[in-house]
């Protein structure tokens with residue numbers, strides 16, 4: 001956030017925030033047309049990129065210029081004349097926006113595209129207090145989540161792999177049976193299944209989403225180590241004696257009452273000494289920052305859930321110890337908020 005010292009405040013932040021959606025649109029369009037991938041494959045000029053993308057050369061040139069100004073491209077030596085025209089990937093776009101890169105994040109754009117129109121209804125939702133959808137309820141969840149969970153995979157999988165790397169070896173060595181609640185793509189359990197061949201996973205999610213989970217487990221070659229419970233997570237019996245339970249980005253949509261109950265049910269599903277891992281958006285205790293969890297709570301959670309919210313570390317600590325967990329620890333990894341780990 002720009003500094004506002006003394007009485008002197010500039011309007012820079014307001015203008016930046018109001019312009020930000022335009023830059024977002026340019027990035028979405030570039031990813032949807034595969035412009036970064038076409039540059040990686042050798043296209044250099046707007047005409048060459050447009051030919052590969054099947055798009056209009058003049059319009060494509062405008063987008064490439066904007067991407068250059070935004071820092072996603074460099075002006076290339078080849079194909080440039082007095083009016084610009086040649087383009088090269090920057091290290092950022094090369095690593096994260098070229099489709100066959102192992103660190104490709106372009107799939108995350110799908111979420112932005114899918115939610116874009118609903119975001120414009122926020123004023124109406126804040127006036128009425130009524131969400132436009134209730135993703136915590138079965139019908140809405142089954143309709144919306146199948147399209148979204150693969151867009152979240154890169155973020156969740158990165159955080160889950162960081163959890164595997166951060167956990168003490170003695171904990172990791174005891175992880176054989178994993179329960180992945182609200183599994184989505186399966187990102188959280190996949191990180192453990194890939195790290196340890198002994199790992200067997202049970203997932204819980206809607207049947208339509210479980211089809212997406214299966215696509216991911218097959219693509220990683222571990223489908224034979226997975227079994228799936230389908231249905232509403234509030235109703236499905238989880239089973240017991242798991243070594244690890246993961247709650248990846250689910251407590252927020254459940255809200256305070258069902259979120260706390262989910263933590264209690266995770267406790268019941270674990271063996272003594274077992275581990276609970278929670279990844280979520282977590283604001284500071286005074287709810288004055290950081291911006292990502294609080295903006296998320298004021299947008300997506302108001303728009304798409306009745307009771308959804310983000311909860312502080314103090315809230316989680318209270319719920320975890322209240323459920324019986326001990327040794328509540330946080331791991332500050334590359335994720336929107338630190339991960340929570342607790343022992344039964």
Ligand SMILES: C[S@@+](CC[C@H](N)C(=O)[O-])C[C@H]1O[C@@H](n2cnc3c(N)ncnc32)[C@H](O)[C@@H]1O
Pocket residue numbers: 135136137138141145146149152153156181182183184185186187188204205206209231232233234247248249250253
């Ligand atoms: C935000 S996604 C998180 C997915 C995954 N854990 C991750 O971190 O990427 C929430 C997941 O919870 C599932 N979910 C939400 N409410 C549910 C419910 N009532 N019953 C079953 N699944 C539910 C959704 O289908 C979705 O897969």
